[in-house]
Amino acid sequence: MDILGNLPQVLFSGLAAGSVYALVALAMVIIYRTTEVLNFAQGDMAMMSTYVGLGLLVAGGLPFFWAMLGALAFAAALGAFSEFAFLRRAKEPTVLGLIIITLGIEMIVFGFASWKWGGDPRDLPTPLSPADVVVIGGVIMSYLELATIAISATTISALFLFLNRSKAGLAMRATQQNRAVARLMGIRVRRVEMGAWALAAVIGGIAGLLVGPATTVEPYMMWDPMMKGFAAAVLGGMTSLAGAALGGAIIGIIENLFGFYVSTAFKSVVPFAAILLMLAIKPSGLLARHYVKKV
Amino acid sequence: MTSLLRVENVDTYYGLIQALRGASLEVQAGGIVALLGANGAGKTTLLKTVMGLLEDQPDKGEIFFDGQPIHGRETEDIARRGIAYVPEGREVFRELTVMENLKIGAYARRDAIGEDLEGIFRYFPRLLERRDQWAGTLSGGEQQMLAIGRALMSRPRLLLLDEPSLGLSPLLVQEIFDIVKSINTDGVTILLVEQNARMALSVASRALVMERGRFVLEGSAEEVAADPDVQEFYLGLATEESVKGFKRYRRKKRWR
Numbered sequence: 001m002d003i004l005g006n007l008p009q010v011l012f013s014g015l016a017a018g019s020v021y022a023l024v025a026l027a028m029v030i031i032y033r034t035t036e037v038l039n040f041a042q043g044d045m046a047m048m049s050t051y052v053g054l055g056l057l058v059a060g061g062l063p064f065f066w067a068m069l070g071a072l073a074f075a076a077a078l079g080a081f082s083e084f085a086f087l088r089r090a091k092e093p094t095v096l097g098l099i100i101i102t103l104g105i106e107m108i109v110f111g112f113a114s115w116k117w118g119g120d121p122r123d124l125p126t127p128l129s130p131a132d133v134v135v136i137g138g139v140i141m142s143y144l145e146l147a148t149i150a151i152s153a154t155t156i157s158a159l160f161l162f163l164n165r166s167k168a169g170l171a172m173r174a175t176q177q178n179r180a181v182a183r184l185m186g187i188r189v190r191r192v193e194m195g196a197w198a199l200a201a202v203i204g205g206i207a208g209l210l211v212g213p214a215t216t217v218e219p220y221m222m223w224d225p226m227m228k229g230f231a232a233a234v235l236g237g238m239t240s241l242a243g244a245a246l247g248g249a250i251i252g253i254i255e256n257l258f259g260f261y262v263s264t265a266f267k268s269v270v271p272f273a274a275i276l277l278m279l280a281i282k283p284s285g286l287l288a289r290h291y292v293k294k295v
Numbered sequence: 296m297t298s299l300l301r302v303e304n305v306d307t308y309y310g311l312i313q314a315l316r317g318a319s320l321e322v323q324a325g326g327i328v329a330l331l332g333a334n335g336a337g338k339t340t341l342l343k344t345v346m347g348l349l350e351d352q353p354d355k356g357e358i359f360f361d362g363q364p365i366h367g368r369e370t371e372d373i374a375r376r377g378i379a380y381v382p383e384g385r386e387v388f389r390e391l392t393v394m395e396n397l398k399i400g401a402y403a404r405r406d407a408i409g410e411d412l413e414g415i416f417r418y419f420p421r422l423l424e425r426r427d428q429w430a431g432t433l434s435g436g437e438q439q440m441l442a443i444g445r446a447l448m449s450r451p452r453l454l455l456l457d458e459p460s461l462g463l464s465p466l467l468v469q470e471i472f473d474i475v476k477s478i479n480t481d482g483v484t485i486l487l488v489e490q491n492a493r494m495a496l497s498v499a500s501r502a503l504v505m506e507r508g509r510f511v512l513e514g515s516a517e518e519v520a521a522d523p524d525v526q527e528f529y530l531g532l533a534t535e536e537s538v539k540g541f542k543r544y545r546r547k548k549r550w551r
């Protein structure tokens with residue numbers, strides 16, 4: 001096999017994987033910036049939304065598009081509910097306390113999914129099968145991978161447009177920067193925070209719906225993407241959206257490079273080695289600006 | 296005539312520390328009311344209490360805006376009723392542009408804001424030049440202008456200004472006060488907290504003096520400016536009793 005000739009193929013597969021990590025990372029950054037919580041339930045909330053999509057599609061008999069839309073509506077509700085029912089209840093919360101709460105949500109969601117749907121992996125049928133491919137310049141691209149990259153890119157663009165061009169996005173950024181002053185502007189910050197959780201859950205949910213068809217739907221399905229997504233968020237500096245997106249792509253790519261050229265066995269460890277290195281060299285992350293949060 | 300803002304016997308605590316002790320004040324619609332007092336007297340606390348920014352405060356007392364009770368309400372709702380607060384230290388959104396800061400000031404409004412923007416750029420032409428810059432990159436004086444402009448974007452009926460002259464050069468202070476005056480002329484009632492008593496009394500119609508959490512003197516700006524204690528402690532005019540007075544003042548401060 002031609003070692004260098006395979007490089008474009010490896011990069012492409014890495015980008016497809018990385019675009020999912022980018023979505024998870026963005027979801028975590030949105031929540032972290034708005035409510036200063038590391039949401040460790042992000043992945044499993046996405047898993048549950050994917051099960052709901054699968055249920056609507058198979059048991060409910062809805063057309064594919066509507067089933068997926070239903071899954072995302074469920075994701076939004078689950079995100080908003082989690083913020084309202086659990087996070088908001090914490091009075092004068094500490095960082096650690098909030099993390100424990102999200103771990104609690106993760107356990108509830110995971111436990112529920114295991115009990116309700118069992119451990120059997122299921123297929124999420126899509127209009128695209130992994131067998132449909134196109135070959136461009138010697139690189140084999142499955143429709144599913146292409147769709148994954150396209151959907152992620154569209155989601156990320158839409159997110160940036162929302163934050164930078166809409167009134168609600170402006171209110172969200174203002175709340176992130178200075179909550180008390182945002183309230184002085186008449187912004188109902190609790191709604192913004194609930195909205196941020198809903199938004200993040202939808203973005204995470206899209207990641208889940210992209211992971212489902214590529215692997216299988218099972219309670220553990222989001223553990224690996226979740227860890228990689230978290231790693232990507234840290235790599236990007238935790239507060240930078242662009243950094244999170246870039247971090248996701250980088251992790252997907254180096255993971256695939258390592259898996260192809262060195263060893264598949266340690267493929268999953270590599271992103272974390274990259275982060276250790278990153279934290280040692282530039283702890284603020286790839287794109288982190290000097291971001292001072294006023295309390 | 297009902298007053299625009301009425302604060303009645305308000306007690307505010309920070310934990311066990313009592314910062315307001317039965318503070319009462321009335322602001323009539325129309326003028327500029329200057330609120331004077333030494334550092335730590337409780338001026339900022341009073342404004343924050345009015346805005347509902349201190350959780351579970353006021354502990355006692357009542358606050359009315361335009362005859363309606365607002366104590367215990369959410370800050371968002373108090374702001375939406377028509378009170379804008381320019382906090383001490385400006386507190387612009389540093390990573391929003393100047394334009395975005397102004398737009399967010401009008402967040403609660405649904406009507407067009409073009410005219411308001413024009414008005415603000417007339418008051419502060421420098422903000423127009425810098426409209427696409429991050430607010431964090433502005434100088435202190437420009438940030439103060441932006442904070443005032445942002446507050447005006449909500450079309451408030453009452454504007455609370457907390458030490459707008461803090462840290463600004465004398466020239467800028469003059470500029471800001473001129474504009475504060477014309478904002479008032481344009482119909483906004485202003486409650487002005489200032490360390491710079493001379494400047495505040497020069498633009499105000501009425502004035503109050505606060506000491507250790509309560510009001511100790513109230514009157515027209517002229518009356519307050521003529522008060523011997525005010526002349527000595529706030530305007531720095533030496534009198535014969537200055538040495539004695541200074542000592543008494545120091546002792547009071549230690550008792551706090």
Ligand SMILES: Nc1ncnc2c1ncn2[C@@H]1O[C@H](COP(=O)(O)OP(=O)(O)O)[C@@H](O)[C@H]1O
Binds near residue numbers: 336
């Ligand atoms: N966050 C706080 N925690 C505890 N005490 C405070 C706090 N803020 C102000 N104080 C106290 O309340 C009193 C009034 O403060 P403040 O309202 O800031 O005064 P002023 O604005 O007149 O300088 C002071 O004694 C101050 O030390």
Ligand SMILES: [Mg+2]
Binds near residue numbers: 338339340383
């Ligand atoms: Mg103060």
